[in-house]
Amino acid sequence: MKKQDGPAPRILRVDLTTGTITRERKDAAWGRKYVGGMGFGTRLLWEELPPETAWDSPDNKLIFSLGALTGTTVCGSGLCCVNTIGPLTNGLASAQTLGHWGACLRRAGYDILIIQGEAPAWSYLFIGEDTVELRPADWLLGKDTWETEDALKEALGLPGRRSSVACIGPAGENGVRFAGIFNDKGHLASSNGPGTVMGHKRLKAIAIQRLDREVEVADPEELDRVRRLWFDDANANTASGKSKSSGVRYVGTLGSLNMMNMAHLLPIKNYTSTEFPTCGNFNRDKLEEDPRFKWVRTACWACPWNHCHSLEIVDGKYKGMVGDEPEYEGMSATSALIGNFDDTAGGLALGIVIDRMGVDVKECGFLLAMVYELYECGILSREELDGLEMNWGNCDAGIELVKRIAHREGVGDLLAEGVKRAAERIGRGADEHAVYTTQGFAPHIHDQRSQWSRLAGFGMSDYGSNLMNPVEGFVDKENFGIDKPAKAFDVEEIVDHYVKIACHRPIDDATGVCMFYTQADWRYVVETLNAVTGWDMTVEEAKQFGYRMVSLMRCLNLRNGMRAWDYGVSKRWMSLPAEGEWKQPAVVTPQVQKQMFDGIAAGLGWDVETACPTAETLRRLGLEDVAPVMAGLDLTTAPEAVRKA
Numbered sequence: 001m002k003k004q005d006g007p008a009p010r011i012l013r014v015d016l017t018t019g020t021i022t023r024e025r026k027d028a029a030w031g032r033k034y035v036g037g038m039g040f041g042t043r044l045l046w047e048e049l050p051p052e053t054a055w056d057s058p059d060n061k062l063i064f065s066l067g068a069l070t071g072t073t074v075c076g077s078g079l080c081c082v083n084t085i086g087p088l089t090n091g092l093a094s095a096q097t098l099g100h101w102g103a104c105l106r107r108a109g110y111d112i113l114i115i116q117g118e119a120p121a122w123s124y125l126f127i128g129e130d131t132v133e134l135r136p137a138d139w140l141l142g143k144d145t146w147e148t149e150d151a152l153k154e155a156l157g158l159p160g161r162r163s164s165v166a167c168i169g170p171a172g173e174n175g176v177r178f179a180g181i182f183n184d185k186g187h188l189a190s191s192n193g194p195g196t197v198m199g200h201k202r203l204k205a206i207a208i209q210r211l212d213r214e215v216e217v218a219d220p221e222e223l224d225r226v227r228r229l230w231f232d233d234a235n236a237n238t239a240s241g242k243s244k245s246s247g248v249r250y251v252g253t254l255g256s257l258n259m260m261n262m263a264h265l266l267p268i269k270n271y272t273s274t275e276f277p278t279c280g281n282f283n284r285d286k287l288e289e290d291p292r293f294k295w296v297r298t299a300c301w302a303c304p305w306n307h308c309h310s311l312e313i314v315d316g317k318y319k320g321m322v323g324d325e326p327e328y329e330g331m332s333a334t335s336a337l338i339g340n341f342d343d344t345a346g347g348l349a350l351g352i353v354i355d356r357m358g359v360d361v362k363e364c365g366f367l368l369a370m371v372y373e374l375y376e377c378g379i380l381s382r383e384e385l386d387g388l389e390m391n392w393g394n395c396d397a398g399i400e401l402v403k404r405i406a407h408r409e410g411v412g413d414l415l416a417e418g419v420k421r422a423a424e425r426i427g428r429g430a431d432e433h434a435v436y437t438t439q440g441f442a443p444h445i446h447d448q449r450s451q452w453s454r455l456a457g458f459g460m461s462d463y464g465s466n467l468m469n470p471v472e473g474f475v476d477k478e479n480f481g482i483d484k485p486a487k488a489f490d491v492e493e494i495v496d497h498y499v500k501i502a503c504h505r506p507i508d509d510a511t512g513v514c515m516f517y518t519q520a521d522w523r524y525v526v527e528t529l530n531a532v533t534g535w536d537m538t539v540e541e542a543k544q545f546g547y548r549m550v551s552l553m554r555c556l557n558l559r560n561g562m563r564a565w566d567y568g569v570s571k572r573w574m575s576l577p578a579e580g581e582w583k584q585p586a587v588v589t590p591q592v593q594k595q596m597f598d599g600i601a602a603g604l605g606w607d608v609e610t611a612c613p614t615a616e617t618l619r620r621l622g623l624e625d626v627a628p629v630m631a632g633l634d635l636t637t638a639p640e641a642v643r644k645a
């Protein structure tokens, strides 16, 4: 082993079927090649899953993988990736969560936790100072995500920050396809249903005792120097914002609501309108002034920005409800998207129920929006909706519907399948009203039509509703050769920039640091990785890692049964809004989609017809062992088993 190979990743493996718990290590060269986080998770899924593994197969695995910097003193370094075959796409899910849970796992002495098999009875996993144990969890069933955390901490005698709990709510227990895994009251990994997989395995929660052990650092002095440079750069970076009413470091992502509305990026009434005149009432500064809402600060691991809060409704009809503060995604889902223009308390209450039932707010938001619209236009009747009056903006009906979805009761059983499948099953033209990607998931809560690059970012995403590469506004001449932002409707420029930065997101997720910090200068990111691990990585090697992961994710999904024609976006994504003025030059068309996808595939070294990385590309990226597997697949037909999944 070369010294610069750094640490050898430590794996804790829990087999739920047999109850066996083992510890093992990958070698250090493997650790450097796959860096951490989504790199570890994606590679392990490639190595350990049989081809065409269905999300609900006992062969599927749930892999919690920490970034290279998770749990250190680096700002925002609480990130953990959750990787599995997800139920919305039956392809890769790789979702990220912050808070403290990942840092606690590292301090317990592990870099990767692999959950495999299926438990014979509901269980929870406890990781303590000298013990790792599966324990019965029947007594936790039915509890929401916050109640589960409180009950477990109390039972363990480890209140507050003395432990950290990751768990599922009723939605995960009941097989809702878009259930998330929630930790530290307000953080979650939810894209493409990792909580559904955890529930299918009958694992209700994972509780970790917080230990005082320091994370080993190769060069502590160098780390201290470079992490400060990184923080200063992130502070000055536009992504962190300079204004106290809009900067992420002060008010989270909710501060961007007004700006998103003005830029026509806010989705209004399920993409049918461009008018949201009362948007300002839902902005963070307005909500903070409202005496009905009480905000209590809750910090993420090692984050000096420390903007996270819990929120309690202390007056009015929702008095007593407590949950996570709304971020941009949650507030836009429960206001503009569902036609709620006035009821701030109702919107907040709906957001709290979504989190506490344990579902992904993006999928849930677009699902609710579709249902409101289908009710308004007469495709779904009140009887079909169990008597609920789903008029635009009716938050109480939305709250009741989310509870029914989480418990798969009545119409909730159909809707628990997610936007795409629910629209297909409703029929009667419902699909024309549904916003989703054809891989199977709903995108972030934006009006994606206002930025064509989103078509590529989500439509080509191989890991669920994560914006694969946010081309918009990206400028970095030094590291990526991009000296001005791509024009929003220029396909050639979008393709060019997308290919140049395709390597960015994997390294964000592999570092173990919040992406509000990883938008800083990459030289500091790479130097910090080296200080912690002892590597001598260059920016070029980090970029090579990113491209390696982009191609490996695609190969994993193709091996699992996805095909080139499975990628894309729904018809509603290509429609014009019926109400208000549409100020953009055009909407995307199937032709634009094809042009964009083909250009990106060619730029990444993929075969344009099959959207599969070529053997030469795989060899160049150090994935020689993957090439023969891909050569043995028939990429012109879809496997029968996967089509039915």
Ligand code: SF4
Pocket: 076, 077, 098, 099, 249, 299, 300, 301, 303, 304, 305, 306, 307, 308, 514, 515, 516
């Ligand atoms: S910037 Fe916000 S989300 Fe990121 S680590 Fe800090 S508090 Fe958490």
